[in-house]
Amino acid sequence: MNVRITVIRKASYLDLSAKYENPIAHPCDLLEGQVFISESAQKPEGLCDSAWETMQAFVTELANGGGNFFDGWMKNPHSALISCNDGFRPVSFLLETIYDV
Numbered sequence: 001m002n003v004r005i006t007v008i009r010k011a012s013y014l015d016l017s018a019k020y021e022n023p024i025a026h027p028c029d030l031l032e033g034q035v036f037i038s039e040s041a042q043k044p045e046g047l048c049d050s051a052w053e054t055m056q057a058f059v060t061e062l063a064n065g066g067g068n069f070f071d072g073w074m075k076n077p078h079s080a081l082i083s084c085n086d087g088f089r090p091v092s093f094l095l096e097t098i099y100d101v
Contacts (some may be wrong), residue, residue, distance in 0.1 A: 002098050003062045005036040009092040017088045028089050051084040055093060058082055062097045
């Protein structure tokens with residue numbers, strides 16, 4: 001099965017960046033509403049490595065027919081809402097099992 005990965009929300013904590021982060025040349029360029037398709041639990045082209053590392057186990061489980069994470073956490077048991085691990089600019093992704101592309 002394939003898994004649709006949709007960028008749901010981007011946040012930016014400027015106060016934390018100013019206090020703790022060294023300036024970076026190119027922050028996250030993902031857009032809300034942007035969609036990626038993971039085929040056979042593989043990382044989609046264009047998805048950043050850090051976000052993929054955060055969601056890979058969930059994508060793999062969904063791609064293999066699993067779900068129902070944390071005993072009914074999501075209304076749709078074949079989905080998950082996962083955020084990347086960037087504490088300054090977290091991005092939330094909706095992962096959903098899809099049966100055709």
